[in-house]
Amino acid sequence: MGRVKTIARRSFLIGSAAIAGGVAFGTYLYKREGENPLLADLKPGETALNPYVKIDAQGITLITPRADVGQGAWSMQAHMIAEELDIDPATATLSPGPASAIYYNGVVGAEGLPIAATSDTLLARTGRDAVDVAGKLMGLHITGGSSTVPDMYDRLRMAGAVARETLIRAAMKQTGLPRDQLRTENGCVVLPDGLRIEYLDMAVAAADIEPVQDVTLRDPSQWRYLTKPQKRTDMVAKSTGTLTYGIDMMMDGMVYATTRTNPALGGGLIGFDAEAAQGMRGVRSVLPITGGVAVVADNTWRAFQAAQAVECDWGPSPYIGNTDEQFDAVANSMTDDHQDSRFKDEGDVVAALDGADVIEVEYRIPYLAHAPLEPMSVVVKMSQSRLDIWTGTQIPRFVQANMAKLTGMDAGNIHVHVLMSGGSFGRRLEDDYIAQAVEIAMQLPDTPIKMIWQREEDFSHDFPRPLAMAHAKGAVKSGALDAFDLSIAAPSVAESSLARLGQPAIGPDVAIVAGAWDQPFAIPNYRVTGYRTPAMVPISSWRSVGASGNGFLHESFMDELCHAAGVDPLAERLRLCWHDPSRKVLEAVGEMSDWGSDLGPNRGCGLAFTLAFGVPVAEVVEVLSTDDGIRIDKVFVAADVGRVLDPVNFEAQVQGGVIFGLGHAMNCELTYRDGVPEQDNFHAYEGMRLYQTPQITVRGLENGNKIRGIGEPAVPPAAPALANAIFAATGQRIRELPLSKSIDFI
Template identity: 75%
Template sequence: MSRLGTITRRSFLVGSAAIAGGVAFGTYLYKRELDNPLLDGLAPGAAAITPYVKVDASGVTLITPRADVGQGAYSIQAHMIAEELDVDLAEVTITPGPPSPVYYNGVVSAEGMPIAATSETFLARTGRGAADVAGKLLGLQLTGGSSTVPDMYDRLRTAGAVARETLIAAAMAQTGLPRDQLKTEAGAVVLPDGARLAYQDLAAAAAEIDPVTDVTLRDPSDWKHLGKPQMRTDVLAKSTGTQTYGIDMVMEGMVYATTRTNPAQGGAIKGFDAGRAEKMRGVKEVLPITGGVAVVADNTWRAFQAVQAVDCDWGPSPYTGNTADQFEAVAAAFTEDTQDSQFRDDGDVTAALSEGEVLSVEYRIPYLAHAPLEPMSVLVKLEKTRVDIWTATQIPRFMQANVARLTGIDAENVHIHVLMAGGSFGRRLEDDYVMRAVEVAQQMPGTPVKMVWSREEDFTHDFPRPLAMARAQGKVADGQLAAFDLAIAAPSVMESQLKRVHQPVFGPDVAIVAGAWDQPFAIPDYRVTGHRVPAMVPVSSWRSVGASGNAFLHESFMDEMCHAAGADPLEERLRLCTHDPSRKVLEAVGEMSDWGADLGPGRGRGLAFCLSFGVPVAEVVEVIQTDAGLRIDKVFVAAEVGRVLDPVNFEAQLSGGVIWGLGHAMNCELTYKDGVPQQDNYHLYSGLRLYQTPKIEVRGLENGGKLRGVGEPGVPPGAPALANAIFAATGQRIRDLPLSNSVDFA
């Protein structure tokens, strides 16, 4: 059980306050009260039962504060509350709630610490606990790192149980019946004669009693929702086109805006001539903003057309401007002066590699754009002492602080209304587009401004996943891996991102080596070193962050070493594996794929493994040579997450991660010329096509370990498994991504 779960059970305190005929119960951790934001403006007769449950005359509202970017976060959070509260999710309101420190993320900050997920030493447990404390003290409300389920599992179930028992106590006071004669069902307390007291009718009575804090969570054998196939709460709206995404927000009297900023990332604008644009139909304003211009019009399309008619004089990019030069800067970073970390240094690698035959190779991975289907969009209404912002975001509190800093308006008067996102993959961990929209709104106070970026603006001003290089050396002996030395050089994601949210930057960046240094293999001489490349193009988190590329670097070399040793790639990994859950994952994917069976001519099978975000995942990819090129036929993927809370979404998330990983490995890269990204829309940045999508078989292992999230861990093994399959089928070893630069795909 995680430290967070233990603390939650032992320290779940509930404070009550009768306010305007209602009652409020707050969930507080570490015996320090955090304000319940639902109490602000609570209506008479309403009850805010913990920061996650509110009941009023209209019904029950569940607060699901982790952002939904398509991964089903709202749904699983609601199901965790409903498991204890006994409500019909079709009859309740589900909302992310306001930004608040009480919704801090206590798990995600641990990802930035050099603690292997497999480690259970006192130091490791203490470090994770410290990360949880830091998350609370900083009010770190963000969504990322596959942390929603592990972070919220105990909190939300406990919040539901406290609300349930308190409403039962209210019914006891109202009816005089004992607890053992009452039960709950579908949003009501049920009396012995079958009469039902709806939760909303008990709120006022609940205000008159002390909250029930001594609760017992239901045993998984009694679960009605969790662990069983669920229909996601967003399925109906998304299937019928009625889901409101950030881009769908409208308001009476609003105007439409878009921006055009220097296509060379970080470059300034020396001046502009808006003469042509100002004469175009529907144009209301052409306004200066940081690094460019904005056009305000009577609809988005006219704004798009007019902003392209503005004659802009752009300044140069302050960053290394060409991809070749950027890779030269990465190559130059393999020095002692740039060493950022060496978290793995087993045995004596230097001595092991000083004699005998040594395999030396180099790998490269490119910049990658986030490219969510829903482009950056926001609606801003700015008044003298208040700002309201409607958008899809993963960082509501950081956004709140940045808007306050920009406008001079107190953060408590900056109201972030979080909406459903049409994809993110890490892009909505940034708020640059919101800052540009706020600049427009500052010049049009009192007028709601809806800003949408064109696809080209979105691509061009993305903060991509960083490029990286690896230099690897290895040695084999007696048919086994004997020495494994992997040096990785990349710009720092954490340094780049933290500066944009005005947070301190210190210590090594674990992301540079994530998914490489912490792999559960006992190679006698085993070293992983991270080198920090001096900042170039600003970079950001991308689905599975450092592990997204490092798995390709680590597992490609692992495969090369296995073949150099004459060892079976699966058997050698099993021999080296020191982590029982990871071993079981490898065994499972071997069984699923019938590893070792003869596939016949023109076919190949590749294996890759990666432990990221605490989740061991193994994938086997099978490819076929055709006259039109290579075709991916089947993919087998096995993962261990402790417990599968929703089998349907579990399969969807792992399958989606496979498709995401394979599509980018095959086709995608972001290259720069004079500081300008050369891929500015999907026709130049193509993912996996429907006709190319393989059959994917998923298996979730539940061996009772720590509960983990699965939104990201399915991505990292895809690229190396595919590259290793290509080698198996063709004998061609590819060490650079994307793979389509070296082979054709059917």
């Protein structure tokens, strides 16, 4: 590999070293030095000096460690680095990098704090800083919570800037020219006479230069890519079918597997008879795994068919098995013994309701499956000393640690290769399917195995969004909202998820009330209480987590109180709203939708607002009521993420969130009978159809004081805006999702 030179690492920001005639750059946020994971697996001629930018004679590799589950995360990360490095991101190779603590997420944990995103007190800042430090110390290499851009915005731009300035320093050494006579342009250092020296030609020289750490990030007025419409780096490959998703991974000598475990969750396997399956064409083996069986065959279809031929004796589910009983358990948990939180308690709700004409209602939301289009799939290959895993995952470090426990191998010998995911919505925050594939690999060493779940297995073994129930009481006074008392009961996502990691859930679960307790409205008497329902079926995070359902609960009741007071829902929200960016999104959506105009007969507009993940979003849905049902015609959305880095992807993410939220509000639920989900494929879990998709108009505002993510915040207001629009058009108030239980859609 040639001479190795180690360059002293700066304590607070930059680390760097030089190997084999190339250079790589990256950033650190704290004094503790981190190990550069790229050094562990170098090919001849490659150089890895730090985690984010690698240069050799063949090209530039940008490390984009946050998982791409369809939201454009790899492309966005590449553009942030490329903006400061001064290269066209389309000319670089992108890699998610290995599982490593250096790629920790210091933002995602803040969503678990009982601190409103609008709070900027010393305590709030200290809490967020503590989460950042904890993320680094724990090595939380994780993607979720719309945290990619907020977490990586400074880090990746700084990595690019350090790389750029170090390459300029190398050019100074090579040419003898001072810094003020050199500039960069599109992957080159440009000399005063116009001569251009390509970055690649300076890789060897830069390896001998101590990285320039005193750098200034470019002024936004100089940006070439950020805030401009971007061409996503994966778009051509996706459009031509050449992109490798987890399910597309192929290897020589590969065998194909699928698994069957008890559809009654947690019931386990008493015994099985595989005689019929073993005699089927292409079947190589039927193997026991935890709680079920695996079939290995010469192609996936034959594995699927043989798996259904295995006769299994399943045990009963240990959980409450029927949906009605599950809702009874939720209702029964609304007692003092089960109170989990009361983060919002302003004024005196009890006194305000005493003697008032109280509006009292109940709302329900169901379990929801993640149901990504790409079912759970993984390729594994295990030898005596090494385990390789190829899959789309949001938790590569957890996969590494959990598979080390399962196999008894050292975590350093487990290599997680993250691939593009065909959707997730939170499902790929779990590694249950990976563990099954590893169990197969332990029985078939030195054999590459592709394991794919059947769609029915995918649905029946999901960790769904929890069901929830709300009791709401309110009162109006002198034509205005006076009291708002919302009690929400649901199982705890944190408790369930942490239990699968062998960890206790400490303190209240903010997700139970997220998107409800932290809304910026100055209602005189305002209380939101969370109640923790004892654990039932295992659950997990679902796109926008607690806010996904709480937006419906909070904003439906807000609309009811506005109509009871005889006030315009937009005007009353504006009157009550004390948060300036939130006020501006409400004003914007009102202007966009021409709120208050005469829509004509049988039409109605519904408004909803939710502040989630620090992003205020206001949505107006316009519907037409016909003899055949409700048609959704238009949706208007205003959202504020502080700075819109890519207007094209911003619009796409908002529109996708709206369609996702509307489709689930219209039709979707996961119900249980005898512990088994009754919906086992898309025919029984139908989202919004293409012909039902409305015109969606999006506006991005930039009044917030922090940069935020947009993958999830557009989801929560969609359901209540639709329900409120149906009320406006028909006079029918629907308080339970999915709405199709009460009304038809066309």
